[in-house]
Amino acid sequence: MNVIEIKNLTKTYGKARGITDISFNVEEGEIFGFIGPNGAGKSTTIRTLLSLIYPTSGSAAIFGKDCIQFAPEIKKEIGYLPSEVFYYDNMKVKDLLNYSASFYKKDCRKRIIELANIMDLDLNKKIDDLSLGNKKKVGIVQGLLHEPKLIILDEPTSGLDPLIQQKFFELLEEENKKGATILFSSHILSEVQRLCNRVAIIKEGKIVTVEKISTLQENNYKKFKMETKSALEANYFQISGVNNLEIRGNLTSFLFRGNINTVMRKIADIEITNLWIEEPDLEEIFMHYYEKEA
Amino acid sequence: MNIFLHELKSHRKSLLFWSIGVFLMVVSGMAKYAAYSSAGQSMNDLIADLPKSLRAVLGFNALDVSKISGYYGMLFLYLLLMATIHAAMLGATIIAKEERDKTSEFLFVKPVSRTTIITAKLLAAFTNIVVFNVVTFVSLLFFIGKYNSDGEAVNGDIALTMAGMFILQILFMVIGSALASVKRKTKTAPSLAASILLLSYMLSIVIDLNERMEGLKYLTPFKYFEAKNVMLGGGFERVYIIISIVLIIAFSTITYVFYKKRDLNV
Structure with missing residues (x-):
């Protein structure tokens, strides 16, 4: 009812x-x-x-x-x-x-x-x-x-x-x-x-x-942001599930959706100085829905 | 019933102050009478010498102010003004305050209809008005009795004018509540109600000053139950009673109809 x-x-x-x-x-x-x-x-x-x-x-x-x-x-x-x-x-x-x-x-x-x-x-x-x-x-x-x-x-x-x-x-x-x-x-x-x-x-x-x-x-993105010792190659995180990849000097950020282990393994292979994994805020969820509509 | 009691309680203090106010008005007004009465006819002559406009503004009229009945006729105007201001502001405030104090999200999600709420509020305002009227009436009876050395029979006239005042109190209360219910910005309703009241008071003075405007007397409630007419002419004119009742019904209806339809400002 x-x-x-x-x-x-x-x-x-x-x-x-x-x-x-x-x-x-x-x-x-x-x-x-x-x-x-x-x-x-x-x-x-x-x-x-x-x-x-x-x-x-x-x-x-x-x-x-x-x-x-x-x-x-x-x-x-x-x-x-x-x-x-x-x-x-x-x-x-x-x-x-x-x-x-x-x-x-x-x-x-x-x-x-x-x-x-x-x-x-x-x-x-x-x-x-x-x-x-x-x-x-x-x-x-x-x-x-x-x-x-x-x-x-x-x-x-x-x-x-x-x-x-x-x-x-x-x-x-x-x-x-x-x-x-x-x-x-x-x-x-x-x-x-x-x-x-x-x-x-x-x-x-x-x-x-x-x-x-x-x-x-399940559909949710996670926000990854990391600081690396040296700048990453532009395509290092070009794997499926990664979106909005942005590399600015030693700072790399992207949104990820999918099996989180794959991305964690990739991260383990590089030398990082700091790492943030965040739930996307509402705006980003909305972006996700707008992307889906488009 | 719970809303009614709540409203009575929340207006208790303001009613107390208004009652003290009107009581003091009667006391001080009657204290001055002592001077008027001892001056006797000379006071009447003095007043007669005043320009007509000044006489109208100050509320002196055809009555003999050296007599207690005539003096009361003058004092009545001030009491009436006070009573109607109280009524108009109260009528507007009691409706408008839920939105002003942002308590409408409390009261209007309770299992009662808006009609019930308005009825309870108007009844509470009405009760306040009755109290105000009774306080005025009783203080008048007492103090006029005290100064009435000639033993003039005035109590009947006082009762009659108080009845007139009561009708006007109700009228201005529903004018106030109708304004509060029609206006989108309810906050300004009490001051608007007071402005309308003062305007109609001024209109009544203008009519006193200018005989050609006599025809406008139906537009201002202050002309409906004037002391000089009620006391000298012996009672109310039927037409004014009818107009008052029609207006009271009209403004109450407006209060209900518009308030039921309005989007509350929350």
């Missing part, structure tokens, strides 16, 4: 770039990554799903129901963490969470305390006095306290330290095991790779591809 079904969703507004003809589905029980650079339309898509803004054309359904017509009903089972968290400044964390809980017809008190403990959040502080990271924690607790069936996260990790981030991911995996579906928007590939089953890549308001993470990783 599809928890989210987006059909030809288009939103244009003013000068800001919107989204064009977006379609994808999120299946029940999966952690679905939604990835793209800043300003690509991730938040616009999510806000349309939540009927904060209305689509110019196209439609979206959540739990099989139109996301505008049945918005209040659908939202009972949605937990949302916005990319930038803003709350009523003069409220205490505790009061804000209770206010949030008051919208759902269940007793959330126990869950609030549980979540606050996991996230290491002080419930008695004023929202105004919280750091960005702590506000984000409030956002997380606020989004999860009613044990929603669909969790929508818009760049949730910004501002969280690695330790809390780790706990947060564990929490998400736990919720997922309990049956929650998660839509996880991010511009950081590694966190999407770590969590998600499938991913939609969005660029300039359009979906570039929807793929399984495993497929994406």
Whole structure:
């Protein structure tokens, strides 16, 4: 069953770039990554799903129901963490969470305390006095306290330290095991790779591809950069799988896709002073997809 | 209900300050009456000698300011101005503030419709307005009672003008909320509501100054329930009540219709 079904969703507004003809589905029980650079339309898509803004054309359904017509009903089972968290400044964390809980017809008190403990959040502080990271924690607790069936996260990790981030991911995996579906928007590939089953890549308001993470990783480039004692012959790394080969003096760099051992053997044969192997950043993944389209 | 209570709580402080403000206005206004009443007829003569334009701007009118009813008629204008400014800003702010404070991504993803949210907010604003009106009314009854040495029967007139003020408070509240819901940049709605209010106040003065503009009196709510008419003419004119009700319904409808359709600024 599809928890989210987006059909030809288009939103244009003013000068800001919107989204064009977006379609994808999120299946029940999966952690679905939604990835793209800043300003690509991730938040616009999510806000349309939540009927904060209305689509110019196209439609979206959540739990099989139109996301505008049945918005209040659908939202009972949605937990949302916005990319930038803003709350009523003069409220205490505790009061804000209770206010949030008051919208759902269940007793959330126990869950609030549980979540606050996991996230290491002080419930008695004023929202105004919280750091960005702590506000984000409030956002997380606020989004999860009613044990929603669909969790929508818009760049949730910004501002969280690695330790809390780790706990947060564990929490998400736990919720997922309990049956929650998660839509996880991010511009950081590694966190999407770590969590998600499938991913939609969005660029300039359009979906570039929807793929399984495993497929994406098989197709994935690694970025090699090395410093050698002396300049390499131009064709030393001319083997299959190597792209964008660039030799500048003692610095050699290229992208590689394929069996990593072949390239490691080649590297072992030469005298190097330094070596960097990096995951390609998003831009490079996109380049990969554009190359494929061309 | 939870939104209603939340709104009441978040406007509690501002309501307290406005109430103190209007209370002090009544206190200081009535303290000055002591001077007016002791001056007796000479004060009336002095005012009659003022140029008409100055009289209109200061709010002196056909009433006898040496009598407590006449003096109240003048004071009422200032109370009305204060009450409507409060109402207009409140109506605009209560709608606009979610977007101003960027809390719309909190409130509008909750399982409630926008209609429910607007209703709760307008009810909270309405409650604030009732409190403001009651505070004004009670302070007036108390202080006018205190200075009313002649034992003039004014309480009925005060009640009537307060009822007029209440209608205008509601009217300006929904003008404010309609502005906040129509405007894309909601942040500026409260100041725009206040500007519209001051403009219509100035229009009412211009009409006082220039008899040929009499026909424009339907355009400014400040002409609807003027103290001199309500007190001397004995009550409200039906046409103004009808206009007020029509406008209140119209602006409330605009608030709902536009807010339901708008893309929230997040």
